[in-house]
Amino acid sequence: MNRGYFSRTGLVIGLAFLYLPILSMVVFSFNNSRLVTVWDVAHSPTLKWYVALLSNQPILRAAWLSIRVAASAATGAVVLGTLVGIVLARFGPFRGRTLLSAMTTAPLVMPEVITGLSLLLLFVALEQLIGWPRGRGMLTIILAHITFTMSYVAVVVQSRLAGFDESLEEAAMDLGARPVTVFFRITLPLIVPAIVSGWLLAFTISWDDVVVSQFVAGPASTTLPMVIFSKVRLGVSPDVNALATLMVLIVALGIVISSLWMHAMSKRRERESQLAIAANQ
């Protein structure tokens, strides 16, 4: 099949395109030369950029702020996004549904400069009107990040729920379970994987955001991407390569662990359902 070869070659080239830049970043993080891309044979590989990175106070402070922002934003986004996902997947038609669904999908594609500008103008107007939020800083970054990451959670939860029909929930209701019980005993366990991946997704997007943060951050709150962005605008710098390598390493580890966990979970479910079938016979 000609077409099979064609698309497979495309796939291999495409994957190389996706991974070679990351690989080059990793390789050059061990390079001794300040020029980054000129390999210093005599003194490489070296760990000196990692040492420099881990003693760079502004970067560490910014990273700690980013972790706190991303964790708070992801948690807020999971709560609100899960509600939206359930409402859109399970509540049937209601007045205002179209608006809710529009306000959920639009942030997925909205250019970041517009989101950032509009949220900043909101915070400024609010401060003028009611005196809150006083100034801008971590709180305003978190509020902004919740707003544009909750859509991702909503989409993940909604598509997970769309994969299950409502018969389980209806059966529980028929057996007399109250809606709250149905939610905690049936719906929530079904969407736990979606909630976990939604949280991770929201965390990653928040952790990575530079544009919206730049608009809504105050002078005292600089997130890690803001530090990186102002550094790399001036050109390449070897400690950023080291930072990138550490982040790739953490992500890769996280992915391996979570896929092993998912695998174990699905194995367990399989075994349980087989046991249940055996018990019924």
Place this chain on the structure above:
Amino acid sequence: MQALGKHAGRRFVVAVPYLWLIMLFLIPFIIVFKISFSETRMAMPPYAPLIEWRDGAIVGIKLYFSNYSFLFTDRLYASAYLYSIKVAAVSTLWCLLIGYPMAYAIARSTAAWKNLLLMLIILPFWTSFLLRVYAWIGLLKSNGVINNVLLWLGVIHEPLTLMQTDFAVYVGIVYSYLPFMILPLYANLEKHDTTLLEAAADLGARPWRAFLRVTLPLSMPGILAGCLLVFIPAVGEYVIPSLLGRTDQLMIGRVLSDEFFANRDWPVASAVAILILGLLVVPIMLFQRVQKGELEARP
């Protein structure tokens, strides 16, 4: 869960995210719209109020259209606007050309490969977008990896200028947004009934003809979703052109940001935002329809 509808709890579940989104998504746009008609002032906040109040009554409403007329008369804005559309369109096309064969190959591979390949597509997305764009500086600059390799191979004798070109921006956007093109395409291609292709082959269609007449038309919703997911954010892209792009030709997202931060002209920045939204409103609505069809089609 229709019975839940009678419950007061349902109202609450709808109201909480609804109010949040109205407060932090909808109202901000109204404020941007309002400020785009304000006069710039040297104050904090640096714009004049539209509505003049005196003793609890409105005594006058002042709308300044000059922010917009300024944008339409100054050539800088029009060229940034058109350039952004061009960059977004070209990048979207490249994403489609590269992404389609990849999505196709994944959709037609065995189940075990499918999961692995999908993971490989999604994995870069989990690593920092900013750092992945940064990686291209190291590759593209005049003493960067690409030039060094080409010089070493003897293909070129002088370093090519790759950074701060249109090419660099295309590469950056295609690289960053490629997963957004592949995933909806894959989701669509995976659902196709392969017996249709067999039928076409039985009727004597060559593989390419079967592809053009059967697969391609069926994958239109996936193509549309992928293109919109790339095109819309690419128009307002700020980080990629700032790091890799030309300095003599700005994209509109950069113009907005410069007006806001460097010139502290909030009304003009707001007017730029409104013009970008005006351009994107149709694509965004189209995207919502595609997305709705995708999420609400039950298996």
